[in-house]
Amino acid sequence: MRIVIADLPLAHKDPDRFFVYPFGAAYVASYAKRRFPEHKIYIERDPAGVAERSPDLLGISSLTENYPLARELASQWAGRIPVIVGGHHITAVPHDLPEGALAGVIGEGEEAFTDLIQACAAGKTDPRDLREIPGIVCREKGAPQLTPSRTLIKDLDSLPFPLRDLGSRSSGFSFTSRGCPFRCRFCASTELWRSYRTHSPEYVQKEIRMLVERHDTRYIYFLDDLFAAKKARLARIRDLLVSSGLRDSLSFCGSVRADVWDEDLGRILSEMNFRAIFFGAESGSDRVLSLMKKGTTVAQNQRVLDDCKRLGIQVEASFVIGFPGEKAGDLEMTLEFIEKNRNRLGRIGVTPLVAFPKTPVWEEAIRSGKISRFPPWETFRLQEIDVFDPKDYLFLNDGMSFDTFLHYVDRLRSLHLELNSPERDR
Numbered sequence: 447m448r449i450v451i452a453d454l455p456l457a458h459k460d461p462d463r464f465f466v467y468p469f470g471a472a473y474v475a476s477y478a479k480r481r482f483p484e485h486k487i488y489i490e491r492d493p494a495g496v497a498e499r500s501p502d503l504l505g506i507s508s509l510t511e512n513y514p515l516a517r518e519l520a521s522q523w524a525g526r527i528p529v530i531v532g533g534h535h536i537t538a539v540p541h542d543l544p545e546g547a548l549a550g551v552i553g554e555g556e557e558a559f560t561d562l563i564q565a566c567a568a569g570k571t572d573p574r575d576l577r578e579i580p581g582i583v584c585r586e587k588g589a590p591q592l593t594p595s596r597t598l599i600k601d602l603d604s605l606p607f608p609l610r611d612l613g614s615r616s617s618g619f620s621f622t623s624r625g626c627p628f629r630c631r632f633c634a635s636t637e638l639w640r641s642y643r644t645h646s647p648e649y650v651q652k653e654i655r656m657l658v659e660r661h662d663t664r665y666i667y668f669l670d671d672l673f674a675a676k677k678a679r680l681a682r683i684r685d686l687l688v689s690s691g692l693r694d695s696l697s698f699c700g701s702v703r704a705d706v707w708d709e710d711l712g713r714i715l716s717e718m719n720f721r722a723i724f725f726g727a728e729s730g731s732d733r734v735l736s737l738m739k740k741g742t743t744v745a746q747n748q749r750v751l752d753d754c755k756r757l758g759i760q761v762e763a764s765f766v767i768g769f770p771g772e773k774a775g776d777l778e779m780t781l782e783f784i785e786k787n788r789n790r791l792g793r794i795g796v797t798p799l800v801a802f803p804k805t806p807v808w809e810e811a812i813r814s815g816k817i818s819r820f821p822p823w824e825t826f827r828l829q830e831i832d833v834f835d836p837k838d839y840l841f842l843n844d845g846m847s848f849d850t851f852l853h854y855v856d857r858l859r860s861l862h863l864e865l866n867s868p869e870r871d872r
């Protein structure tokens with residue numbers, strides 16, 4: 447069989463400027479390749495390019511914002527070949543399975559996808575044949591039916607490295623853990639990964655060695671939700687990279703949280719050659735951090751910025767604005783926090799809140815009638831403040847008027863432009 451996994455683009459983003467490795471498709475593909483060496487498996491990033499690959503089975507990887515595109519692609523192929531949808535959106539809203547698609551995979555995709563390939567290869571494409579496969583959704587008599595949920599893969603090291611066949615772009619990214627131990631109220635990661643699991647430091651070292659030897663990688667961006675969740679694991683990764691000499695030709699960036707940060711962690715990252723960290727500072731107001739159930743404080747955020755300045759690690763901090771309950775005074779504090787830390791911040795991200803399906807803020811907006819269960823998904827897009835279009839935005843905040851919010855959007859946009867200017871000396 448020829449199997450194509452389409453990783454869908456975002457309508458409003460230039461795929462060249464915003465390229466990041468499509469790990470969902472890449473893990474699912476490498477797992478299936480190992481189990482079925484007889485099948486040909488391709489990742490396709492251009493929906494129009496799917497036909498050129500003459501697929502016998504089509505997988506589609508999609509988030510919420512690009513789900514309308516997933517539905518369109520599914521409808522082009524459904525009825526001709528089996529179509530299987532995976533990723534964050536179908537996981538959170540399984541009842542939204544496109545008409546004609548054979549199945550949706552809920553959550554972690556490697557095992558369910560291979561079970562489905564096996565069924566399709568054996569000609570078992572009636573939904574009744576698929577009832578025994580855990581962790582999927584199928585349509586029976588037109589209505590989406592879920593099978594029992596699937597247990598998560600216990601040993602992440604049993605997974606092969608993700609397929610890296612996108613030429614020179616295959617390098618530079620790694621995903622070393624699944625999930626996050628925390629539960630911020632706006633985060634859509636929790637629903638998919640359910641718990642926090644990690645690859646061992648030895649697996650991480652092996653993958654980094656492969657990236658260096660095969661792809662001549664010099665800089666690695668860890669895409670984990672929270673790379674720095676466990677200090678002991680990081681210390682071991684650092685030791686392995688130092689003792690093997692790999693550290694000397696590499697630098698890194700990855701995510702931290704202010705409440706896991708301490709002097710020791712800063713030292714470990716610095717010794718590992720971390721050039722930059724990403725962290726969700728989210729707000730300059732403790733009241734809003736508490737509404738978000740972020741579990742961190744402004745003082746902790748400040749400490750990360752102070753320590754990183756001293757250590758020479760660049761900080762890229764992100765902020766969420768418009769959270770339900772946030773007031774004008776809170777946004778004033780966020781502005782002040784950013785202004786005061788101008789010389790400690792690298793680039794910043796400021797995004798108006800989007801309530802992604804199944805997050806606690808989504809559930810609350812459904813309960814209060816502010817969102818319907820099947821809204822137009824294309825409006826569920828995180829808009830950086832520099833391209834923010836108020837026409838498309840669903841404002842969920844009762845704590846201030848939309849006009850007041852827009853006033854702060856303008857002020858924050860100016861700061862954003864200044865701090866993110868390519869001419870700025872960081």
Ligand code: B12
Binds near residue numbers: 456467470473
């Ligand atoms: C790194 C990251 C980014 C990077 C790279 C994105 C990318 N292309 O991978 C950047 C910063 C660019 C980014 C941008 C965006 N991101 Co982002 N991102 C992440 C993050 C932290 C990790 C993504 C990743 O690499 N995962 C690793 C792989 C292995 O996981 P996976 O893709 O989910 O795949 C598994 C399953 O979903 C399933 N699966 C996936 N595809 C398929 C296909 C088939 C056929 C099958 C069977 C199964 C299957 O099996 C896979 C393996 O088990 C996640 C949070 C998270 N930890 O998942 C958020 C997350 C996915 N991003 C999110 C969002 C909203 C976005 C943006 C839309 C924001 C925006 N408008 O700019 C864009 C979309 C960009 C894009 N086209 O993908 C949300 C998605 C919520 C939602 N319901 O849509 C998340 C969950 C963040 C959050 N915590 O809320 N993101």
Ligand code: SF4
Binds near residue numbers: 627633634703
């Ligand atoms: S720390 Fe980050 S990844 Fe973890 S729950 Fe909060 S927002 Fe999500």
